[in-house]
Amino acid sequence: MPTKPAGTLYRGREGMWSWVGHRVTGVVIFFFLLVHVLDTSLVRVSPEAYTAVIGAYKNPLMALGETGLVAAIVFHAFNGLRIIAVDFWKKGAKYQRQMLWTVLALWVVVMVGFSIRHLSLALGGH
Amino acid sequence: MSATIQSPRSGKIAPQYRRSGSSKGNFEMLAWLFMRLSGVVLVVLIFGHLTVNLLVGEGIHAIDFGFVAGKWADPFWQVWDLAMLWLAMLHGTNGVRTIINDYAEKDATRLWLKIVLYAAAAAIIILGTLVIFTFNPCPVVDGVQLPGGFCPAP
Numbered sequence: 001m002p003t004k005p006a007g008t009l010y011r012g013r014e015g016m017w018s019w020v021g022h023r024v025t026g027v028v029i030f031f032f033l034l035v036h037v038l039d040t041s042l043v044r045v046s047p048e049a050y051t052a053v054i055g056a057y058k059n060p061l062m063a064l065g066e067t068g069l070v071a072a073i074v075f076h077a078f079n080g081l082r083i084i085a086v087d088f089w090k091k092g093a094k095y096q097r098q099m100l101w102t103v104l105a106l107w108v109v110v111m112v113g114f115s116i117r118h119l120s121l122a123l124g125g126h
Numbered sequence: 127m128s129a130t131i132q133s134p135r136s137g138k139i140a141p142q143y144r145r146s147g148s149s150k151g152n153f154e155m156l157a158w159l160f161m162r163l164s165g166v167v168l169v170v171l172i173f174g175h176l177t178v179n180l181l182v183g184e185g186i187h188a189i190d191f192g193f194v195a196g197k198w199a200d201p202f203w204q205v206w207d208l209a210m211l212w213l214a215m216l217h218g219t220n221g222v223r224t225i226i227n228d229y230a231e232k233d234a235t236r237l238w239l240k241i242v243l244y245a246a247a248a249a250i251i252i253l254g255t256l257v258i259f260t261f262n263p264c265p266v267v268d269g270v271q272l273p274g275g276f277c278p279a280p
Contacts, residue, residue, distance in 0.1 A: 023225060026218070026222075027221075027222065029218065030218035030219075030221065033214055033215065033218055033250075034246065034250055037211065037215075037250045037253065037254045038250075040194070040254070040257065041254065043191060043194050043195075043261060044257050044260065044261065044262075046265060046267075046272045046274070047191035047192075047265065047272055047273065047274030047275050048191075048272070048273060050190070050194070051274060054190060057186060057189075058186055058187065063186075066180075066186070070176060070180075073172060073176070077165075077168075077169045077172070080165045080169070081165075081166070081169065083162075083165075084162050084165065084166065087162065088162075114181070117185070118180055118185060118186070121180075121185035121186060121187065122185065122187075
């Protein structure tokens, strides 16, 4: 006789957690996008207004925030390609777990590269 | 009393079980397809955007009014940014719509959240589009050039 899941409808594992990660990163990116269009729109107010507000992105705390944002974007991008493979590739559903680990490995590689480059540019005295 | 049940693949499906032909049409399927198509394009557009703006040259330190003016002097980057704006906003809005449908249980709550979402999305898409097309590298107010602009030599 099957036992009832305790406390949650889902059983976890790769399928559910990648879905959770995709939602959370998607919402984070969406709200940043709203702000990012607004800050870029300041080029229509005056050159000084734009440059002043963009200056707020250029401090050490924001450098970490930007790295976190890019981490969210890169995960959402790679996992999105995995979702497309699950939906359209004949063997996608069979290999969805292996593809998630591939996504995470690529994510680590890209983020190590991005973090070294971006943080050394952003934090290195200028 | 006996009911006639059609073979599932006979094509003779009772109207109440048909997935297409309802008032909603194919909207949900098209939205699902759009997420995948726009997703692939957005990977290219956004990775290119991040590379050019953050990783090349001085990275984030190079970004100021002149950087934007330099990019939008080229129609290539205007089209790039316009496509990114529209695809990312529609992709994100549809994603948040899905999340609202999943978690807001009351009809009125869902309705109002989606009204706010669509209003915000429309405002941002219209604003961003206007900014890309009406951008002026040499803004002048009351006959005086604003400092920091890129103006042709007199």
